[in-house]
Amino acid sequence: MAATGKGSTGRGSPKLHPLIRAAGKKGQFPEWAVLGKARRAHAARVAALMGEWAAALGLEKLDRIRWKAAGLLHDALKDARPAALQPLVSDEGTWPDPVVHGPACAARLRAEGVTDEALLRAIAHHTTGHPDLDRMGEALYLADYLEPGRRSQAKWRATLRRGMPGDHDEALVDVAAAKISSLLKRRLPIPEMTVQFWAEIQRRL
Ligand SMILES: [Fe+2]
Ligand SMILES: [Fe+2]
Numbered sequence: 001m002a003a004t005g006k007g008s009t010g011r012g013s014p015k016l017h018p019l020i021r022a023a024g025k026k027g028q029f030p031e032w033a034v035l036g037k038a039r040r041a042h043a044a045r046v047a048a049l050m051g052e053w054a055a056a057l058g059l060e061k062l063d064r065i066r067w068k069a070a071g072l073l074h075d076a077l078k079d080a081r082p083a084a085l086q087p088l089v090s091d092e093g094t095w096p097d098p099v100v101h102g103p104a105c106a107a108r109l110r111a112e113g114v115t116d117e118a119l120l121r122a123i124a125h126h127t128t129g130h131p132d133l134d135r136m137g138e139a140l141y142l143a144d145y146l147e148p149g150r151r152s153q154a155k156w157r158a159t160l161r162r163g164m165p166g167d168h169d170e171a172l173v174d175v176a177a178a179k180i181s182s183l184l185k186r187r188l189p190i191p192e193m194t195v196q197f198w199a200e201i202q203r204r205l
Contacts, residue, residue: 016062016065016066016069017109017112017113017114017115017116019069019073019109019112019114020065020066020069020073020114020116020119021065021069023047023068023069023072023073024047024064024065024066024067024068024069024072025065025068027044027047027068027072029043029072029073029076030073030076030108030112032076032108033073033076033077034076034077034078034079034080035075035076035077035078035079036079039075039078039079041149042075042147042149043071043072043073043074043075043076044072045147045148045149046071046072046074046075046140046143046144046147047068047069047071047072048068048071049071049143049146049147049161049164050067050068050070050071050136050139050140050143051064051067051068051071053067053139053143053164053165054067054068054136054139056164056165057135057165063136066116066119066136067136067139067140069119070119070122070123070136070137070140071140071143073105073109073123074102074105074122074123074126074140074144075101075105075144076105076108077101077104077105077108078101080101080104082097082098082100082101085100085101085104086100086104088103088104088107088108089103089104089107092107096189096191098127099127099128099191102123102124102125102126102127102128103124103125105123105124106120106121106123106124109123118134118136118137119136121133121134121137122134122136122137122140123140125137125141125193125197126140126141126144127144128191128193128194128197129141129176129179129193129194129197129198130193130196130197131193131196131197131199131200133197135168138168138172139164139165139168141172141175141176142160142164142168142171142172142175145157145175145178145179146160146161146164146171146175148161160174160175169201169204172201173201173205176194176197176198176201179194180194180198
């Protein structure tokens with residue numbers, strides 16, 4: 001299992017960035033967020049799941065706020081035009097348009113002074129997965145896919161949700177397999193970091 005991310009708020013500082021505190025404690029989006037009403041509701045449901053799981057894991061208050069903030073903020077730029085987001089990540093390799101909102105949001109948060117690398121990585125890779133995600137990052141990958149507002153395969157998703165956070169690794173295998181299968185069925189490329197993420201998950205089986 002990956003590290004829990006305990007105390008990893010930016011190496012050494014117990015203080016939370018005001019944007020992270022506002023998101024995780026008050027459910028507030030940054031003023032630069034570009035997302036419609038339905039997407040805000042999705043983000044709020046993901047944040048609620050993240051908060052639930054963090055509490056069930058017995059994480060300290062600071063980490064519970066971080067987990068909720070990651071949930072609320074992960075899609076903060078989802079409704080922006082990809083062409084407007086690509087310049088934000090032009091130094092970080094190639095990001096296909098459907099996934100660029102994650103790294104773009106992380107880049108925007110970094111520009112605002114957020115230094116919590118585990119949280120930035122979680123947001124950047126919430127769609128693709130990444131072998132270096134910590135427990136929070138993997139939980140975000142799961143919460144985004146398992147939140148109760150998603151209608152397709154609702155029973156299957158509910159079953160996986162009920163097993164969380166205890167059956168984290170099992171859920172990760174099932175969700176990653178479903179997401180990768182969906183790419184394959186549509187004959188879409190599998191991002192390299194997703195292939196590496198799958199290999200990391202396989203090591204735990
Ligand atoms: Fe997303
Ligand atoms: Fe999402």
